[in-house]
Amino acid sequence: MGDDLRQKPKSELRIWVDGCFDMMHFGHANALRQAKEMGGYLVVGVHSDAEILKNKGPTVMTEQERYAAVAACKWVDEVVPNAPYLTSLEWMDKYGCQICAHGDDVTTMADGSDCYQLVKDAGRYWEYKRTQGVSTTELVGRMLLGTNELKDTPAASTSPFLPTSQKLIQFSSARDPLPGEKVVYVHGGFDLFHVGHIEFLKAAKALGSYLIVGIHDDVTVNKKLGGSYPIMTVQERALSVLQCRYVDEVIIGAPAVITKDVLEKVWTVDVVVGKKGEKVNDEVYALPKSLGIYTEVEPELSDMTTVTVIDRIIANRQLYEARQAKKLGKAVVEERMLEEQKRQQNK
Numbered sequence: 001m002g003d004d005l006r007q008k009p010k011s012e013l014r015i016w017v018d019g020c021f022d023m024m025h026f027g028h029a030n031a032l033r034q035a036k037e038m039g040g041y042l043v044v045g046v047h048s049d050a051e052i053l054k055n056k057g058p059t060v061m062t063e064q065e066r067y068a069a070v071a072a073c074k075w076v077d078e079v080v081p082n083a084p085y086l087t088s089l090e091w092m093d094k095y096g097c098q099i100c101a102h103g104d105d106v107t108t109m110a111d112g113s114d115c116y117q118l119v120k121d122a123g124r125y126w127e128y129k130r131t132q133g134v135s136t137t138e139l140v141g142r143m144l145l146g147t148n149e150l151k152d153t154p155a156a157s158t159s160p161f162l163p164t165s166q167k168l169i170q171f172s173s174a175r176d177p178l179p180g181e182k183v184v185y186v187h188g189g190f191d192l193f194h195v196g197h198i199e200f201l202k203a204a205k206a207l208g209s210y211l212i213v214g215i216h217d218d219v220t221v222n223k224k225l226g227g228s229y230p231i232m233t234v235q236e237r238a239l240s241v242l243q244c245r246y247v248d249e250v251i252i253g254a255p256a257v258i259t260k261d262v263l264e265k266v267w268t269v270d271v272v273v274g275k276k277g278e279k280v281n282d283e284v285y286a287l288p289k290s291l292g293i294y295t296e297v298e299p300e301l302s303d304m305t306t307v308t309v310i311d312r313i314i315a316n317r318q319l320y321e322a323r324q325a326k327k328l329g330k331a332v333v334e335e336r337m338l339e340e341q342k343r344q345q346n347k
Helices: 002-006 026-036 049-055 063-071 089-094 117-121 136-150 165-171 195-205 218-225 234-242 260-264 282-290 306-315 317-346
Strands: 014-019 041-046 078-081 099-103 125-128 183-188 210-215 249-252 271-275 294-297
Touching: 014 026, 026 041, 026 099, 026 125, 026 165, 026 234, 041 063, 063 078, 063 195, 089 117, 136 306, 165 234, 183 195, 183 260, 195 210, 195 271, 195 294, 210 234, 234 249, 260 282, 271 282, 282 294, 306 317
Parallel strands: 014 041, 014 099, 041 078, 099 125, 183 210, 183 271, 210 249, 271 294
Antiparallel strands: none
C-alpha cells in the first residue's frame, strides 16, 4: 500500500504525525516541516500527560500548553488532542490520514515494543530525518546542568547542535512585505520558546501584517538574566521563533536597544511592540517612543516566562532526574532496535 501511495499526487495525501511535543523546540518543528512536505495536509496527534507519564515520564509543559504550541507551528493544519501513545490505524483513518510519518529513530512503549509497528505492518509508515543535536531530554539536561555545574555560564554553551544556512532557509517564510503592508517589530531573548512567547507574537502580529522579530545574542541575554541563561543558542532560538506561524522574519543578534538601523535597514518598521509591565531600561524603546510608533500589548499567558519553565524543572528536580535516567536507558534499547532493523533491511 505504501508504494501505491507514493504514486499519488502529494496534494491528495493527508499525513499523520504524533508525539509528546514537550517544550516544543525547533527539532519538533523540523520534523513537522518534513512531514508536511510529504503531503498536502498535516494532522498532528498530541499525547496526553497521563499517556506520556506512563510510557516516558513527567512532562514539563501541560497538555494544553503542548496543544497550543503545536497549533502555532506554521506547517500544522490540524491538532488532535489526547492521541494514543501506540499509533493507531483507527485514529489515522478517523482523520482521513493515509500515511503516518516519523523520524528515522525508534520510539517504544513502556513495555519496549515499537510504537509504530502496527502502521509499519500495514505499509503506511514513511520516515524523515531526525534533527540531530536537540531533544526535550537534552534541553532538560542543559537546565539541570545549569543549576548544578554551570552556574554563571550560559547553558547554551553545551549545545551539540550545529546550525547551517540551509536550516535557516528551510524555516524562513521567504516572503518580503508587500507594498502597503504594516510592518511590526518586537525583540527579546525567546529562550525555551513557549506559549507565553506565542501569545505575545500573536498579539503583536495583530497590530500589522508583517512581523519581524529581533533575537538577542547569547551575551546580551546572559547580561540581562545572568546565571546559566540562555539555555539555547541564538541560532536555536531563531529557528524556534521562525517556525511560529505569526512570524515573517527574524534579525539574528538584534541589539538590545532599538536603533535607527533596526527600524530602517531591514524593512521600514511602522510599529514597535513591547509587553505591558515588562521591566526594561528607558533607553531600550526611547527611539520608537520619540517617533510615536511604540505601543504595548498585554497578551494572554503573559505571566508565562522562560524562568517559569526553569522553575518547574527545579521544583520537580528528582522527578526529572529520574526521567533523564529512564530515558537514557530506554534510548539504549531503542538504538539497538534501530540497528537490528537496519541490519534486517540490508540482508
